[in-house]
Amino acid sequence: MSTIIPKISLRGVTKSFGDNLVLDKLDLDIMPGDSVVVIGGSGTGKSVMLKCILGLLDADAGSIKIDGVETMGMSTRDREALLRRVGMLFQGSALFDSLPVWENVTFGLLSAGTISRKDAWGIAATILAKVGLGRQVCDLRPSELSGGMQKRVGLARAIATSPEMIFFDEPTTGLDPITADTINELIVERVRDLGATTLTITHDMASVRKIADHVSMLHDGKIIWSGPVDQIDQSGNEYLEQFIHGRADGPINADPNTDKIT
Amino acid sequence: MNIFAIVGRSFLGFLATIGNIAVFTGKAVFHTFAPPFYFRLLWRQIVSVGYYSLPVVGLTALFTGAVLARQIYIGTGRIGIESAVPTIVVFGITRELGPVIASLMVAGRVSAAMAAEIGTMRVSEQIDALQTLATNPFKYLIAPRILATALVLPVLVFIGDVIGVMGGYFMSTELLGFNSSAYLRNTIDFLEVADVISGLVKAAVFGFLIALMGCYHGYRSDGGAQGVGRATTNAVVSASILILAANYIITELLFAQ
Numbered sequence: 001m002s003t004i005i006p007k008i009s010l011r012g013v014t015k016s017f018g019d020n021l022v023l024d025k026l027d028l029d030i031m032p033g034d035s036v037v038v039i040g041g042s043g044t045g046k047s048v049m050l051k052c053i054l055g056l057l058d059a060d061a062g063s064i065k066i067d068g069v070e071t072m073g074m075s076t077r078d079r080e081a082l083l084r085r086v087g088m089l090f091q092g093s094a095l096f097d098s099l100p101v102w103e104n105v106t107f108g109l110l111s112a113g114t115i116s117r118k119d120a121w122g123i124a125a126t127i128l129a130k131v132g133l134g135r136q137v138c139d140l141r142p143s144e145l146s147g148g149m150q151k152r153v154g155l156a157r158a159i160a161t162s163p164e165m166i167f168f169d170e171p172t173t174g175l176d177p178i179t180a181d182t183i184n185e186l187i188v189e190r191v192r193d194l195g196a197t198t199l200t201i202t203h204d205m206a207s208v209r210k211i212a213d214h215v216s217m218l219h220d221g222k223i224i225w226s227g228p229v230d231q232i233d234q235s236g237n238e239y240l241e242q243f244i245h246g247r248a249d250g251p252i253n254a255d256p257n258t259d260k261i262t
Numbered sequence: 263m264n265i266f267a268i269v270g271r272s273f274l275g276f277l278a279t280i281g282n283i284a285v286f287t288g289k290a291v292f293h294t295f296a297p298p299f300y301f302r303l304l305w306r307q308i309v310s311v312g313y314y315s316l317p318v319v320g321l322t323a324l325f326t327g328a329v330l331a332r333q334i335y336i337g338t339g340r341i342g343i344e345s346a347v348p349t350i351v352v353f354g355i356t357r358e359l360g361p362v363i364a365s366l367m368v369a370g371r372v373s374a375a376m377a378a379e380i381g382t383m384r385v386s387e388q389i390d391a392l393q394t395l396a397t398n399p400f401k402y403l404i405a406p407r408i409l410a411t412a413l414v415l416p417v418l419v420f421i422g423d424v425i426g427v428m429g430g431y432f433m434s435t436e437l438l439g440f441n442s443s444a445y446l447r448n449t450i451d452f453l454e455v456a457d458v459i460s461g462l463v464k465a466a467v468f469g470f471l472i473a474l475m476g477c478y479h480g481y482r483s484d485g486g487a488q489g490v491g492r493a494t495t496n497a498v499v500s501a502s503i504l505i506l507a508a509n510y511i512i513t514e515l516l517f518a519q
């Protein structure tokens with residue numbers, strides 16, 4: 001088994017903003033075809049970790065390997081080639097507000113030259129249908145959509161190129177339970193049908209149980225618990241227990257500043 | 263607090279800013295001339311910078327030309343050479359006032375708009391999203407803006423020159439009693455090609471500076487809506503100062519004997 005190279009492998013990844021140490025020698029392995037969910041309190045650095053993997057932020061130290069290849073300090077050209085194999089849903093959707101929905105969804109396909117502008121509208125409509133949006137939204141601007149619809153368009157954009165790695169930053173936050181479940185189904189489907197490797201960040205335990213093969217919990221800049229999803233209820237880890245049950249009292253302090261003093 | 267520490271810190275901050283701008287400029291220029299090119303985006307910028315600046319540039323040029331004629335008429339009147347009005351008007355407009363005033367107006371419009379748009383894209387993570395879609399923001403956002411502004415500004419300034427000279431002409435013939443055909447003959451006879459060309463060269467440089475400052479401050483903005491507001495102000499102020507400083511330098515390079 002040790003011969004399988006992890007799809008994504010983080011070793012000793014450290015990142016701070018000024019005096020604020022966010023990631024502290026973080027280790028994480030994600031196996032090919034796995035769906036890994038990272039949980040953790042607000043402001044623990046989950047989004048920062050994703051951005052370090054994508055190269056949007058430069059980690060201060062450590063190693064980030066994808067398919068066994070070091071990506072830290074990669075050339076712009078290699079990074080671009082790598083990112084063509086990646087899809088990303090941003091926490092705030094990050095849709096291009098100067099472009100209509102159809103151009104947002106097909107942006108990756110158009111920029112790679114996979115499809116022509118002539119066909120893009122129809123292809124966008126097909127992809128949007130997969131996230132439960134009708135073709136009438138194709139010509140709207142992102143500012144004309146509700147937050148939940150923006151999230152779905154963001155999701156459509158992330159999966160449009162059928163990438164082999166997909167990152168979801170809080171895909172179900174701000175959605176009604178039914179849509180949230182549709183999105184969860186969709187993520188599961190992507191992994192099953194395309195063999196994609198996915199890394200999802202979420203606070204939503206229903207989502208964790210539905211989509212995760214493995215769960216990792218981030219706290220104080222480190223992964224403090226990792227394991228298969230069916231073990232999260234008997235982990236015996238008091239941090240994880242507190243998080244799963246959403247209790248205010250426990251080792252995790254809701255106020256990160258007092259947490260640091262203790 | 264120690265005064266040396268304060269001075270030292272702001273001096274270091276100043277050097278860091280110069281370094282950042284230099285690196286940004288280098289990347290922007292490189293990506294402007296290296297493929298792939300986004301012609302659709304270039305065209306969109308040409309329209310939004312050029313076409314929509316026409317009213318502003320035209321109006322300011324018209325009033326500037328008229329005022330210039332009036333003042334030169336008074337000044338030359340003191341030494342009895344009022345006949346020099348048409349020559350001085352066209353000289354002043356093509357060499358200095360045309361490029362400088364048009365560029366300052368465009369700086370207010372365009373570098374503010376660019377800083378606000380790119381700054382909003384930065385704080386709402388749209389620039390990050392561009393990168394994850396394997397698109398270089400320097401090529402997609404910055405190169406078309408810089409190229410379009412540098413190309414379009416000479417055209418705007420040329421139009422402004424013509425309108426400015428017309429402003430002087432109307433003032434002189436309607437209010438100052440100049441003969442129409444004599445005024446036009448004097449305007450053309452003493453005008454040299456170099457006067458116009460030097461103004462257009464200046465305009466291209468000013469256009470580059472306008473877009474560069476708008477993109478630079480927008481690209482580096484942080485801190486939400488407030489940060490974008492700050493970026494917009496900084497873009498206009500720095501573009502305006504750079505235009506005036508560059509105007510001095512170019513004039514010295516071209517005309518110092």
Ligand SMILES: Nc1ncnc2c1ncn2[C@@H]1O[C@H](COP(=O)(O)OP(=O)(O)OP(=O)(O)O)[C@@H](O)[C@H]1O
Binds near residue numbers: 017020044048091
């Ligand atoms: N660009 C930045 N500059 C400075 N500090 C930052 C920056 N981005 C993130 N941080 C800091 O890093 C820490 C982690 O932020 P991050 O966005 O990763 O949290 P998160 O775990 O994703 O939280 P949430 O669940 O609320 O999204 C926070 O303390 C934040 O202030």
Ligand SMILES: [Mg+2]
Binds near residue numbers: 046047048091169
């Ligand atoms: Mg986050």
